[in-house]
Amino acid sequence: MTWHVVTGGAGFIGANLVRRLVQTGGRVVVVDDLSLGRREHLAGLADTLLLQLDAADAGALAAALRMVPDGPVEVWHLCANSDIQKGVTDPSVDLRATFLTTFAVLEVMRTRNWRRLHFASTSAVYGDHGTTAIHELTPTLPVSNYGAMKLASEAIIRAACETFLDSARVFRFPNVxxxxxxxxxxxxxxxxxxxxxxxxxxxxxxxxxxxYLHVAELVDAMLFIRDHADGPHRIYNIGPExxxxxxxxxxxxxxxxxxxxxxxxxxxxxxxxxxxxxxFRYDVSRLKALGWAPRLxxxxxxxxxxxxxxxxxxxxxxx
Amino acid sequence: MTWHVVTGGAGFIGANLVRRLVQTGGRVVVVDDLSLGRREHLAGLADTLLLQLDAADAGALAAALRMVPDGPVEVWHLCANSDIQKGVTDPSVDLRATFLTTFAVLEVMRTRNWRRLHFASTSAVYGDHGTTAIHELTPTLPVSNYGAMKLASEAIIRAACETFLDSARVFRFPNVxxxxxxxxxxxxxxxxxxxxxxxxxxxxxxxxxxxYLHVAELVDAMLFIRDHADGPHRIYNIGPExxxxxxxxxxxxxxxxxxxxxxxxxxxxxxxxxxxxxxFRYDVSRLKALGWAPRLxxxxxxxxxxxxxxxxxxxxxxx
Missing domain, CATH: 3.90.25.10 (UDP-galactose 4-epimerase, domain 1)
Known part of the structure; x- marks a missing residue:
């Protein structure tokens, strides 16, 4: 049985992902501070444990995750501040919830020798490119602290691929x-x-x-990329055409x-x-070439x- | 008289910059924790004050900078961990010295209504592109925590241009x-x-x-960009051809x-x-088009x- 750690797993996208992981036979540990997530989003799910804590607190995170036995673990790092406007008013919100959580997750992964990371990034890393279709090589010039702290997270994940990560998948989500x-x-x-x-x-x-993409299709794309992409580090725009x-x-x-x-x-x-x-217009040809496209x-x-x-x-x- | 705040101003590049700013008639406040910088690098400079503190401590930074009178101030943010290898071993080094300093500097600038920022970034934000010449639109895929935390800094600076910064100049330094x-x-x-x-x-x-670029030419380029670039946000590779x-x-x-x-x-x-x-090979055509090229x-x-x-x-x- 594969163990999965899903941060933000009681949130909107996280809860959908957790459900799919359980359906496909995984054992799931959810880390969520329940600031936006809700315990009831996970109601009725077998093989799922919720750890209520702030993932930016690396010490608390490492301590709580001691219950995961040694061996291969897939980490799905989704938790973040999802209120972009709040982060504009107070930059410390995105610093802590969107970036320092990533920093702490990587620290724990390094210590535990967990080498597979799936990261929920965002189209907000690109900033405003007008009507130009955005592909994965478009320059990243974020215009919100949320986008900036997601880009910062992508950056330390990329660097971690040089040291201990075997595989990092970066999903740049559209509006979901x-x-x-x-x-x-x-x-x-x-x-x-x-x-x-x-x-x-x-x-x-x-x-x-x-x-816009429907969450059911988003989760479908995440699992498709997990199963089909190769190489140590890959970035994918996920979205409609x-x-x-x-x-x-x-x-x-x-x-x-x-x-x-x-x-x-x-x-x-x-x-x-x-x-x-x-x-905001996405170029999703990289994902299409991998073999996935949304139905809606x-x-x-x-x-x-x-x-x-x-x-x-x-x-x-x-x- | 223009006031300048230079973080890392007692370091290698900082001390050269401070000297030039003083020569051109500025009053300079240096913020440096003297971990790599040295007090003697600023010896004999008039109109220069050294504040010894850790710029990642936003409270201490704001308190110390109360001595700068209200009015327009140019901030030159250079302080960072310059030991890339150390940051690979311990990611918290670059988190604090390279990124949280930027976060704190922006917080102080927002509070004080200082709207002009010059930022010392690095070619390390790009990562490894082999023999391809790197221009400013090349994808940023850093392979060190140092490069990642400089990219994170660039990202929050870009976002700050949407709220309170009037002008941000991002200098991507080569080896100096x-x-x-x-x-x-x-x-x-x-x-x-x-x-x-x-x-x-x-x-x-x-x-x-x-x-490689000589520091005398680097400082020359920084001042040239300050004096000639327009628009709210500009990134320049600085380097030899x-x-x-x-x-x-x-x-x-x-x-x-x-x-x-x-x-x-x-x-x-x-x-x-x-x-x-x-x-590592730089495309410096953007800076050349602005009118500057190195002699060496x-x-x-x-x-x-x-x-x-x-x-x-x-x-x-x-x-």
Whole structure:
């Protein structure tokens, strides 16, 4: 039986990954401080243990992970601050939650001789390249502290491949949607329209256009890369092949599902907030050449998630 | 009078920069923990104050810099761990000295409303691209923690340009030689040949080939970029136009200057140590287009430094 350590495993993407790892016969240790993750996201999963701690605390992390027996372990490092705006206001948030967690995870891996790392990076490492399609060799000029601290994490992972890591897979995620929703535009719009079914105020002018992937497909891609990529260090953009969908289209989809009578009020700025990237288009030819492509385009992924998240939130209100 | 804050200003490159800033009429506050820098490097300089502290301690840094009056300040952030090998063995060295110093400097700048930053980055952010000439858009895949933490620093500086920085200049230094020598291959060879004039053991097979710049020209380039580049954020490779010089040639130059009878023993590895980049060639066309090119090639810069460093070290022994 393969042991997996999944940081951030009680979060949105993490919980989906953990479920898949358990389904494929793995034993999973989740590390999560439950600041954004939830214990109930892992409800009913066999062979899964949750360690509630701050992964930036290398000492606490090493001590808690002593329960993992010696032998090969795959580490999936997903935990991070996922609130980009919060990290812009206070850079120490991303320093600790997004970068120092990576530093501590690598320290523990080095000590334990764990040599396989899968890392959840982000399109935010690239910064704003306008309408140019972004491939893995595009210069990385992040415009948010979140993107900067993910890039910093990628950098020390790359360096660790020179010393003790046998294999590092760096997944540069696009915007990801689905359940269990913990943050993001769809959840935000849904909650605000449930609270006030007459009016929805949207940050920015609604013209921001971004690529979206459904979480089920994202996890599928991660496992595909794990199983098919070779070499010690590989970076993959994971995303749809299209140019994305506008925030205004997302707002309208949520409105028609949740509160059809609402008026939508847009702002005037081209970007939603400082550190936001208003346009974003992925070149995913490297992943396609490896043999994987998503079934859902951005609009389809968002449509599915709008429906799922509406159900999640209406249930929450019913309860 | 312009105020300058120079971190690492008592070190090798820093002391040369401080001297030039004072010569051009600036008032300079040096922040240096004197772990590699030396108080005597700043001897005799008017209008220069040395604050001895660890710049990674944001609280101490902010407190000490209260003596700088409000108003525009140029910050030159040079302090870092310059011992790449040490950072490979213990990643916390580069985390603190190379990255957390940058984080703290930005925090102080934000608080004080200082908006102009000049940052000493490095060719080590690129990693190993073989014989391909490296330009500023070449992917950054560092193979040392030093390179990784410089890249992390670049990333948060880029993000800070979205919030409070008006201007960031990122200088990607090549190997730099000259006085006062505190570390590096020439100094190492010189000291070991003075200690044992019969034999010099060189790490690696001597075939590592790298571009070198003399520190006097480096500082010249930094000031040139400060005065001529525009836009909020700019990255420049600074270096010679040639393909560099072999470690074996450097060892032979030091031998003929210091101990002509010595036998040189090379290792067998293509790289000198983990995290070393065995070949390294810069594309400096961006800086050339701005209007600056060095007068000395790699071999000339090394030859001048070999002579200077021999004098420095023989004086040290005489004293």
């Amino acid at each position: 949607v689905g359940l269990p929703a913990t943050h993001g535009a769809i959840l935000d719009f849904t909650r605000r329209l449930i609270a006030d079914p007459q009016r929805l105020a949207v940050l920015g002018n609604g013209m921001q256009q971004k690529a 299209d140019a994305g969908i506008r925030i205004s289209a997302i707002a309208e989809m949520v409105r028609s599902r949740v509160a059809p009578a609402a008026a939508i009020a847009y702002g005037t700025e081209a970007r939603g907030w400082v550190g936001d990237v208003p346009r 385009g951005s609009a389809q992924a968002v449509a599915r998630a709008v429906d799922e998240i509406a159900q999640q939130e209406f249930c929450r209100y019913d309860a | 030689v000259g006085l006062p020598a505190t570390h590096g291959a020439i100094l190492d060879f010189t000291r070991r040949l003075i200690a044992d004039p019969q034999r010099l053991a060189v790490l690696g097979n001597g075939m590592q080939q790298k571009a 040639d393909a560099g010089i072999r470690i074996s040639a450097i060892a032979e130059m030091v031998r003929s200057r210091v101990a002509p009878a010595a036998a040189i023993a090379y290792g067998t590895e293509a790289r000198g140590w983990v995290g070393d980049v065995p070949r 090639g790699s071999a000339q810069a090394v030859a001048r430094a070999v002579d200077e460093i021999a004098q420095q070290e023989f004086c040290r022994y005489d004293a």
